[in-house]
Amino acid sequence: MCKSSQLHAFLHALPKCEHHLHLEGCLSPTLLFALSAKNNIPIPSDPSYASIATLTERYNNFSNLNDFLAFYYRALDVVVSVDDFEMLGWEYFTIANRDGVKHAEVFFDPQSHTSRGVSLETVVSGFDRACKRAEKELGITSKLIMCFLRHLPVQEARVTMDEAVKGGYFDGEESVISALGLDSSEVGFRPEIFQEMYVEAEKRGIRRTAHAGEEGDPTYISGALDGLHAERIDHGIRLIEDADLMDRVIKEGIMLTVCPLSNVCLQVVQHVGQLPIRKFLEAGVKFSLNSDDPAYFGGYILNNYCAVQDAFDLSIAEWKTIVENSIQGSWCDQARKDELLTMLKECLSEHAAS
Numbered sequence: 442m443c444k445s446s447q448l449h450a451f452l453h454a455l456p457k458c459e460h461h462l463h464l465e466g467c468l469s470p471t472l473l474f475a476l477s478a479k480n481n482i483p484i485p486s487d488p489s490y491a492s493i494a495t496l497t498e499r500y501n502n503f504s505n506l507n508d509f510l511a512f513y514y515r516a517l518d519v520v521v522s523v524d525d526f527e528m529l530g531w532e533y534f535t536i537a538n539r540d541g542v543k544h545a546e547v548f549f550d551p552q553s554h555t556s557r558g559v560s561l562e563t564v565v566s567g568f569d570r571a572c573k574r575a576e577k578e579l580g581i582t583s584k585l586i587m588c589f590l591r592h593l594p595v596q597e598a599r600v601t602m603d604e605a606v607k608g609g610y611f612d613g614e615e616s617v618i619s620a621l622g623l624d625s626s627e628v629g630f631r632p633e634i635f636q637e638m639y640v641e642a643e644k645r646g647i648r649r650t651a652h653a654g655e656e657g658d659p660t661y662i663s664g665a666l667d668g669l670h671a672e673r674i675d676h677g678i679r680l681i682e683d684a685d686l687m688d689r690v691i692k693e694g695i696m697l698t699v700c701p702l703s704n705v706c707l708q709v710v711q712h713v714g715q716l717p718i719r720k721f722l723e724a725g726v727k728f729s730l731n732s733d734d735p736a737y738f739g740g741y742i743l744n745n746y747c748a749v750q751d752a753f754d755l756s757i758a759e760w761k762t763i764v765e766n767s768i769q770g771s772w773c774d775q776a777r778k779d780e781l782l783t784m785l786k787e788c789l790s791e792h793a794a795s
């Protein structure tokens with residue numbers, strides 16, 4: 442709940458688009474223990490995994506991105522079947538629906554599963570089922586974004602991409618996987634390393650984004666733009682450190698997918714008020730607000746909207762800008778964007794009348 446309960450209702454009602462959400466980051470301690478029991482796969486012996494409560498407590502104390510990622514990858518051992526992946530995806534969509542998400546472009550990390558002997562087909566089939574069910578039962582439209590793990594050798598990304606192409610999942614915006622992303626440990630793993638795959642994806646009509654400027658300096662952002670032809674930047678908050686690059690991002694209309702609670706949990710900033718939200722709004726940098734790995738970072742998208750409101754006391758006009766930009770920066774078709782813009786207009790009128 443936000444400090445202002447009237448604004449909480451308004452933020453709740455806004456038609457949200459989420460662009461930075463790792464489906465694997467929705468594996469809550471409760472679901473981890475449930476899948477461990479169901480699949481008879483032991484929980485790690487580390488004392489942090491003694492109970493749901495100790496694990497939740499450990500999740501409140503990440504020291505940085507790599508500290509978090511070790512828990513994120515280890516937890517995945519319990520996710521093995523198509524049903525498990527569907528359950529994980531469905532966990533996200535049901536909570537996203539509660540929070541007012543209408544359109545979601547969600548990441549998944551195939552290499553974190555294929556390295557354990559789980560096939561790409563199993564992963565994609567399960568997540569795709571969750572996406573289709575979300576559209577049918579909740580009216581949430583979605584896209585799947587396949588991410589390469591940048592800490593692994595580039596040849597392994599090549600193998601993953603070849604497999605996606607061979608499986609018929611990766612050929613144009615309308616295919617099961619409609620976009621490419623890049624995630625995992627950032628510093629030391631520059632975006633340009635993955636250029637070859639991004640060039641091929643562009644030729645295939647695949648949309649492109651990359652994590653950059655989360656822990657890495659602004660050259661990681663320019664590297665993703667120049668080297669990968671990224672159309673969006675995930676996180677990107679360190680853009681604020683380079684005025685010329687910021688001008689370029691504004692001119693080219695590149696949208697950042699900002700994740701406020703994630704940045705606090707991973708100690709990129711000490712509190713949400715330190716994020717350049719107001720500076721981005723004043724300068725005209727487009728951004729959406731997102732939850733990243735909500736099972737680990739203490740909140741889903743509405744918690745992120747509320748945290749920004751509590752820290753910056755934004756006006757209704759500023760929220761209109763944020764939500765409009767997040768609709769326009771989505772990769773859905775124009776008809777869907779028009780529907781979302783109409784929902785936004787209705788939400789604003791209702792708020793004005795209240």
Ligand SMILES: Nc1ncnc2[nH]cnc12
Nearest residue numbers: 463624625626652733734
């Ligand atoms: N915040 C994040 N940054 C990089 N890789 C990730 N994988 C899951 N969450 C991530």
Ligand SMILES: [Zn+2]
Nearest residue numbers: 461463624733
């Ligand atoms: Zn992320």
